[in-house]
Amino acid sequence: xxxxxxxxxxxxxxxxxxxxxxxxxxxxxxxxxxxxxxxxxxxxxxxxxxxxxxxxxxxxxxxxxxxxxxxxxxxxxxxxxxxxxxxxxxxxxxxxxxxxxxxxxxxxxxxxxxxxxxxxxxxxxxxxxxxxxxxxxxxxxxxxxxxxxxxxxxxxxx
Amino acid sequence: xxxxxxxxxxxxxxxxxxxxxxxxxxxxxxxxxxxxxxxxxxxxxxxxxxxxxxxxxxxxxxxxxxxxxxxxxxxxxxxxxxxxxxxxxxxxxxxxxxxxxxxxxxxxxxxxxxxxxxxxxxxxxxxxxxxxxxxxxxxxxxxxxxxxxxxxxxxxxxxxxxxxxxxxxxxxxxxxxxxxxxxxxxxxxxxxxxxxxxxxxxxxxxxxxxxxxxxxxxxxxxxxxxxxxxxxxxxxxxxxxxxxxxxxxxxxxxxxxxxxxxxxxxxxxxxxxxxxxxxxxxxxxxxxx
Numbered sequence: 001x002x003x004x005x006x007x008x009x010x011x012x013x014x015x016x017x018x019x020x021x022x023x024x025x026x027x028x029x030x031x032x033x034x035x036x037x038x039x040x041x042x043x044x045x046x047x048x049x050x051x052x053x054x055x056x057x058x059x060x061x062x063x064x065x066x067x068x069x070x071x072x073x074x075x076x077x078x079x080x081x082x083x084x085x086x087x088x089x090x091x092x093x094x095x096x097x098x099x100x101x102x103x104x105x106x107x108x109x110x111x112x113x114x115x116x117x118x119x120x121x122x123x124x125x126x127x128x129x130x131x132x133x134x135x136x137x138x139x140x141x142x143x144x145x146x147x148x149x150x151x152x153x154x155x156x157x158x
Numbered sequence: 159x160x161x162x163x164x165x166x167x168x169x170x171x172x173x174x175x176x177x178x179x180x181x182x183x184x185x186x187x188x189x190x191x192x193x194x195x196x197x198x199x200x201x202x203x204x205x206x207x208x209x210x211x212x213x214x215x216x217x218x219x220x221x222x223x224x225x226x227x228x229x230x231x232x233x234x235x236x237x238x239x240x241x242x243x244x245x246x247x248x249x250x251x252x253x254x255x256x257x258x259x260x261x262x263x264x265x266x267x268x269x270x271x272x273x274x275x276x277x278x279x280x281x282x283x284x285x286x287x288x289x290x291x292x293x294x295x296x297x298x299x300x301x302x303x304x305x306x307x308x309x310x311x312x313x314x315x316x317x318x319x320x321x322x323x324x325x326x327x328x329x330x331x332x333x334x335x336x337x338x339x340x341x342x343x344x345x346x347x348x349x350x351x352x353x354x355x356x357x358x359x360x361x362x363x364x365x366x367x368x369x370x371x372x373x374x375x376x377x378x379x380x381x382x383x384x385x386x387x388x389x390x391x392x393x394x395x396x397x398x399x400x401x402x403x404x405x406x407x408x409x410x411x412x413x414x415x416x417x418x419x420x421x422x423x424x425x426x427x428x429x430x431x432x433x434x435x436x437x438x439x440x441x442x443x444x445x446x447x
Binding site for chain 1: 159
């Protein structure tokens with residue numbers, strides 16, 4: 001009873017193991033145990049999307065996943081989005097469009113937008129807005145975020 | 159969150175045995191309601207039983223003669239991503255895509271929506287309209303429960319301690335049938351229904367052969383308004399018959415006033431949403447020909 005659990009995962013392509021309490025969220029495990037502080041704790045109840053990561057190919061709010069549920073899973077966090085030493089087209093487009101103000105929501109938006117473009121390289125504006133509806137920007141900079149995703153999609157054509 | 163233990167049994171028998179041996183244990187599917195409730199202190203448990211490794215709870219299988227078996231833990235994205243579901247039950251695919259955002263749909267299940275038993279649950283009125291039945295497994299064996307009898311109060315269900323919702327079973331869609339769930343929310347995405355209406359109609363020679371109508375967020379549980387559907391049987395499809403059924407639904411609602419809407423507003427919405435959902439379901443039934 002009350003033992004920590006040994007969890008084996010792949011994080012950003014690397015095998016990672018950690019010990020966690022069953023009650024710890026995947027977000028806590030990533031941030032506090034593995035030191036990956038890119039995913040942010042906003043609302044901690046699945047509404048804001050700041051903690052978005054890719055879990056076995058699907059975006060999830062990592063505050064609503066237990067660390068122990070990640071046993072055997074493959075996880076991509078915002079730290080794993082860049083390609084080698086170069087930025088991912090979504091990251092570059094966020095910079096070029098100044099698609100962030102305070103920046104707290106940005107890791108979640110980057111991960112979600114990357115997942116969208118992997119699945120649908122040429123999304124309509126409506127599709128982008130619907131797909132990103134689970135990501136909130138408290139600075140309300142949505143137009144620039146949507147434009148950045150559109151630009152990243154256009155840039156991917158080459 | 160208070161400490162709990164965690165188990166992820168690979169079989170249905172082991173899951174039920176764990177639930178039965180640990181009073182107060184909670185099954186975990188997508189966790190999008192349970193983890194929020196445990197974190198906020200609204201629920202407590204000593205043991206979380208992750209049921210996502212149990213094959214029966216992940217099943218999505220459709221047979222034109224037998225209908226759809228929908229595992230209780232199957233996440234929404236697998237439901238709307240399933241070609242057979244989209245073809246045979248487009249209204250169910252729509253509801254799975256309506257609940258939460260993409261992140262939530264990657265985890266949340268229709269079975270969890272049912273077991274959470276929120277009066278505003280979006281999937282339950284449609285499951286009632288589609289005539290779904292629940293397969294429940296407990297220490298004493300298996301039983302079946304009609305979806306309209308599953309929820310007993312806000313957050314409460316017919317599940318006895320140790321019992322687990324395994325799957326929902328939907329009969330095959332009748333010829334010339336159509337279904338639709340509509341809700342009202344004051345924004346475009348990701349909100350809790352102020353009111354909702356799920357309907358299914360079966361047409362015959364241009365008239366209604368039968369209909370089933372259920373409402374969301376206007377009673378302590380999702381509300382099956384049997385008499386509203388029965389009033390349509392044998393009637394012509396026209397403005398008068400739709401208005402009569404919508405009026406019965408409106409009168410059956412007994413909503414509360416809260417921050418999302420007043421009692422009067424919600425009752426009004428029941429009439430409007432029932433009529434519009436019936437129109438959409440009729441259209442779908444005609445297009446299915």
